[in-house]
Amino acid sequence: MPMEVLPGPAGYIPTPAAFEGVELPPPGKALLYGKIVDEGTAMREAAKAMLTRRNPTIFPGPLVLWGWNAGAMEKAKAVLELAMEIPNCRIIPMPDYRPKYPKIDPEAEINPNHPNLTILHNKIEACIFVGVHCHYANLSLRMIRAGTNCFTIALCAEMGHEDAMVSLRDQHAEEIRRFKDVLVQVREELGIKWEPKLPPENPSLPKEEYQTLSVLDYGEYSYLLIPRRGEQVTESE
């Protein structure tokens, strides 16, 4: 009998759901609390969590943030459309996987090595992971289940995640928009009044001033942009 994947805190060191017999869903199906169910059922439960639990937040990862192909850009738009339909939803990005030492700002971004800090700091009780590479999503989801009571939802472009309370697979722009439609329907059923609007600006992100951008802003990677003393760059690929 596979384990039930419920919101935490699961405790000091979480047991991965995969160890306990939870298997990823086949195409067209989804995971709800570790059980394989119809996609629609999982979407409704995910929508309900995002609509009723405290501080719903979307954590977009590099696969939607980096705009590396047309599909990613369309998916990013769909994510924003979804966020607009969730009352008081916030977006906290996961732009890079490198740990930020000595300190991360949990308001500005979610660090996969410290995801529970972001969750606890912002008192987030429902969240969506989207566009996060599967490996990092799995690490984060498990840490969140270990130390917080957050209801986690994974909108995965691949096969899904056992450690999320709701895991939807093969999620691209079209499927995310379908989830948005389900969410709007559930919202109306619950009698929650909401006019679609953009999430608030992330207050901790520094304002980007491209006019005054300097090589030094690239920090440890600045050496990649400026030639070494005496080096003459005559051609590049």
Place this chain on the structure above:
Amino acid sequence: MPEQRVVDADYLLLEAPRERKFITGAQAMAEAVKRANVDIAIAYPITPQSEVMHLVGDIWAQGYLKDYYRAEEEYGAMSAIAGAVRGGARAFSATSGPGLLRGLEAIASWPGHRIPAVLGVLTRVVNAPLSIQPDNVEIAYLLHSGVVVLHAENQQDVFDFTLASFVISEKVDVYIPIAVCTEGFFVTHAKGYVNMTPEDMKLPPRDPYKAPVPPTDCEIPPARIQRDAPVQKSNFMSYLIHAVWQQEVWSSNIRAMKYIYKYLGGPIEVVNPEAEVFVVASGCAAAQGREAVRYAQLEGLNVGLVKVKSIRPFPEKEIRQALSRAKAVIVPEHNIVGWLAKEVKAAIPNSDIVVGGPRVYGGMTLPVELIMEKIYNALGIKKEKKVVV
């Protein structure tokens, strides 16, 4: 070389017509590599325990692979694989015995870095004393590295396991390396019939963008030699990230099981499931176990075989079920430590029925008579030992 066309992986592995050839295990592995659309083979030419990498060198010369790299030593070879695979290539290597152990530190880092590579392990003894004879004690060292470990019984298994491993290891929910092990000499140097997929068909190329981690092209900034900064700060959070990272490696290992069912027909094979005494074996010992079952049937004894194809993930549930009615379980092995017997004992509730042996090592063969002795003991049959003068 014949023009190769790319075909769907499921078609190649499950439906494509097969041609029967009489070849060695080493040839079977190279033939699988030929059909796997491998980008690069990386090798260190240790005292040859098998000619696999020599044969792969031949097929590179024929144009089946884009590159062939001879590393400075085994650690370098296994590190080069990590670099090539991170850069998006499909990579293959083969090694054995001391060579495997020398590269083991790098190999053990592959799963954590989510490196989908295929490694042939053509087993030989671990020195000292110096020897190049077959013995599979080195598999014991691989078992806790996170790598998926398959153990081939014969030339056919070597071909099937190797070709399927390229497909399984690159599944996005697995994405860790697979070691295809088989006994050096006994399988690698001996010929057997192998049903092979057509030479003019190959797997689709690797798609490095379909990965659970970001692909790294190793050139464009931000250049990162290591994908992730070392997780070694002295605080609870860093320990936890390392813990869940390790869990992810083993979760990936577990997820490989469904593909082992799909492409290899499951992690075990059971012969005579109603038997009261079972021989549980992997690799070459399974071939001898199969022979012992045939001997036993000729003598009217109710003996069965559980051949274990996948050592990692270990098919605990399947073995527990297969042995649920067994009165005795005999585990013949080609090593002194008895790693398979320990695994089987840990998997079943009544571990006292497990007989850890017969074991042979140092390159000795495993006569069927040794297994039969254990079967007679288990069934309470007394046989006289004769000295033939």
